[in-house]
Amino acid sequence: MKPAAIGSFAVVVPAYNASGTIAECLEAILSSTRNPREVIVYHDGLTDKLMQIALAPHVRVISNPGAPVGPARGRNISVREATCDVVIFVDADVIVAKDAFRLLLEEMEKDDQVWAAFGSYDHVPRVTRRAALYANLRHHWVHQSGEREAVTFWAGLGAMRRDAFWAAGGFDEGSSGPAVEDIALGAKLIHRGGRIRLVPNALGTHCKDWTIAQLWRTDIFHRAIPWARLLASGASVGGHLNGASRERVSAALAYLTLIALAGCFVSMWSGVAFALFALSYISLNRGLFRLLLRCGGILALMEGVTLHWIYHLYASAAYMLVKLHLVPPTKNRLGEDATNAPSVVPLKTDLLGSGTIGDEKNESTMPKGPKPQA
Numbered sequence: 001m002k003p004a005a006i007g008s009f010a011v012v013v014p015a016y017n018a019s020g021t022i023a024e025c026l027e028a029i030l031s032s033t034r035n036p037r038e039v040i041v042y043h044d045g046l047t048d049k050l051m052q053i054a055l056a057p058h059v060r061v062i063s064n065p066g067a068p069v070g071p072a073r074g075r076n077i078s079v080r081e082a083t084c085d086v087v088i089f090v091d092a093d094v095i096v097a098k099d100a101f102r103l104l105l106e107e108m109e110k111d112d113q114v115w116a117a118f119g120s121y122d123h124v125p126r127v128t129r130r131a132a133l134y135a136n137l138r139h140h141w142v143h144q145s146g147e148r149e150a151v152t153f154w155a156g157l158g159a160m161r162r163d164a165f166w167a168a169g170g171f172d173e174g175s176s177g178p179a180v181e182d183i184a185l186g187a188k189l190i191h192r193g194g195r196i197r198l199v200p201n202a203l204g205t206h207c208k209d210w211t212i213a214q215l216w217r218t219d220i221f222h223r224a225i226p227w228a229r230l231l232a233s234g235a236s237v238g239g240h241l242n243g244a245s246r247e248r249v250s251a252a253l254a255y256l257t258l259i260a261l262a263g264c265f266v267s268m269w270s271g272v273a274f275a276l277f278a279l280s281y282i283s284l285n286r287g288l289f290r291l292l293l294r295c296g297g298i299l300a301l302m303e304g305v306t307l308h309w310i311y312h313l314y315a316s317a318a319y320m321l322v323k324l325h326l327v328p329p330t331k332n333r334l335g336e337d338a339t340n341a342p343s344v345v346p347l348k349t350d351l352l353g354s355g356t357i358g359d360e361k362n363e364s365t366m367p368k369g370p371k372p373q374a
């Protein structure tokens with residue numbers, strides 16, 4: 001028996017300091033080949049001028065006037081207010097492709113046991129820094145080469161059945177900043193017997209323009225360490241995406257290269273070993289490096305190779321520190337770090353002037369409803 005088609009769905013967008021991208025994010029959502037019945041934007045405080053944007057009908061804003069509570073709680077509150085059986089999460093700095101929602105929903109319509117599906121960043125991020133280009137292309141490459149039968153979830157562009165979402169307890173609100181709550185939620189779905197599909201053709205353009213310092217801080221404290229804790233506790237399993245066997249071998253080669261490089265001061269044979277390990281590392285990650293060369297040229301390639309090598313060093317080091325219980329519990333405070341939030345590339349389109357999203361008169365036609373306390 002063919003599973004029932006998904007007739008309607010909601011889109012949830014947590015927005016923090018998102019005035020640079022929220023208009024185009026919403027325009028892309030409303031221009032999709034499969035249109036959502038409702039769009040809920042969670043305005044998480046300190047979001048410059050978000051409420052001055054004239055939103056179209058069927059777009060509802062839930063505003064948090066206090067200190068930021070983070071995307072996990074914002075998404076939970078928004079899903080609680082949604083009325084559709086399927087919810088698609090989209091980050092406010094992601095511009096979805098027209099067919100992204102259709103591809104995600106079609107994957108879920110193939111099998112009722114597929115409780116969630118997620119996509120990928122595309123290979124043309126709107127960034128101005130080579131470090132940001134590397135970060136976005138790394139994400140794209142990992143998702144494009146990942147196993148289609150996933151064991152995790154990604155909330156940057158991901159769909160989930162609402163009943164499965166609540167059965168798994170929703171997103172963990174333990175941190176007030178972005179962390180790995182989507183990975184943890186995906187692991188809960190798998191433990192409950194559901195299936196998650198990676199749909200690499202469901203694409204979104206990412207607009208976050210990382211500096212190296214922001215990239216490293218996020219990678220280490222909001223990705224590597226929290227994910228290592230999940231793995232060490234048994235709450236999540238490795239072997240997929242950033243935990244795939246290729247990544248583990250790359251980490252080993254990164255350390256062997258570092259040791260051989262240090263040994264060059266002692267023995268010439270260490271230089272031979274360094275060359276061997278370095279070439280093996282480059283060969284194993286050649287797909288990403290070719291992508292960097294094609295999209296950013298030789299300078300992007302050189303910086304990308306270096307950043308990727310350093311990434312494997314600190315990511316594996318974070319896991320070992322967690323396994324050895326050498327990392328104390330931490331809790332990110334987004335509100336205290338707001339001034340260091342990554343910038344976004346300015347929009348190319350003035351939607352307020354174009355009328356694509358709507359005008360001020362549309363504000364009165366927005367669906368009304370209770371405003372939950374943040």
